[in-house]
Amino acid sequence: MDRRWRWLGRRWWVRWWRLRWLRWRRRVQRRRSRRKILMLDAVERVVSPFLTAADAALGGGYSAVLYGSAARDDYVPGRSDVNLILVVEDLSPAALRALGSAFAGWRKSKLEPPLVITRAEWDRATDSFPVEIADMRTGYEVLRGADPLRQLEVAPTDLRQALEREFRGKLLRLRQGYAASAGDPAALGALAGRSAGTMMVLLRGLLTLLGRAVPKDPLQLAVAGAEALGVDSEPLLLVVRHRGDANWRCPPESFEPYMDVAARAARFLDQLQLGDRS
Known part of the structure; x- marks a missing residue:
């Protein structure tokens, strides 16, 4: 009898979690449809x-x-x-x-x-x-008209140099903003939100340079970019999730690892040998 109750309990929990997942998925799909x-x-x-x-x-x-x-x-x-x-x-x-x-x-x-x-x-x-x-x-x-991008190719050396320069510039601006914010979560949230679009552009460029698939979904892009750099994806995911939220308050302990992603990316690109882009 106890075994049957345990089996029924496990089945109830599986159904409950599946229902929660389906509801979450429908909410995401509705948000994407509205967007x-x-x-x-x-x-x-x-x-x-x-x-x-x-x-x-x-x-x-x-x-x-x-x-x-x-x-x-x-x-x-x-x-x-x-x-x-x-x-x-x-x-x-x-x-x-x-x-x-x-x-x-x-x-x-x-x-x-x-x-x-x-x-x-x-x-x-x-x-x-x-x-x-x-x-x-x-x-x-x-x-x-005609597709002007169809036959246009970017040289890997040009892309690597430009990405390193842009990541270093992004790092300087994030540090500047962090220092000026004096730890104010509202200011850090606004700074992170403004920077997210450029950060995603640079991550797409990084994945392109490495010959990896470039996800269109922003969250998947954050995960793929973090994986390419060998860093934790959660700091990127947090900012990407809140990039449309004008009222987001980002605590310093959440902003700091996000800022470090730019530092790690600049260092990665500085040391990257284009003959080995795995």
Whole structure:
């Protein structure tokens, strides 16, 4: 009889935990669905009128690429930008003036305005913007014209040097902010939240450099990046989970290991031999 009660008890606990897991999964899916709807609305509201005006100004023959969080289904309302780049044959002053009405409409959104570059400049940009181009390649959508990223390759040496420089710069800014915050959890939460987007860009670049899969999901990205660096993933996961929370209070003991990830990444890249990228 006791054995049967134990069996029934274990079965009840299994069902209870499974129900909790299913409820959690549904909540996550609902949040992702709401976020995707908000993302699509933001893109439609801002990008479509801009491209309509750009079509009238340029008359076609250009490429428009949506990249970043909006292209990866990772848009965070109120924090993420809608990133767009135009690759154009001619960028004379007259062509830039013609784009003025398109940019005037975008400016009302208070989002970062689109980038504009000539095709000749773009084809030679991989050594100047290796991190940015490598990140674009992990998630983008061509909205006009030919795909300008299809045949563009970033040299591993350029990417390694740029990543080391960016991680060192991020470390300096995190240390600066940590010292200036005087241990205030609200200030540290805001600093960590602002830095999370750049940190994820750099982790995607790191995984690309190492020839590893680059997850689109931010939490999976944090785990994969930490694994590549040989560090605990929890400091990264904590910040990624709260990056859309404007009221998050990050205690110093949680911020410090997050700051250390940037230090460890810079050191890792400094010592990395590209012949052995495992």
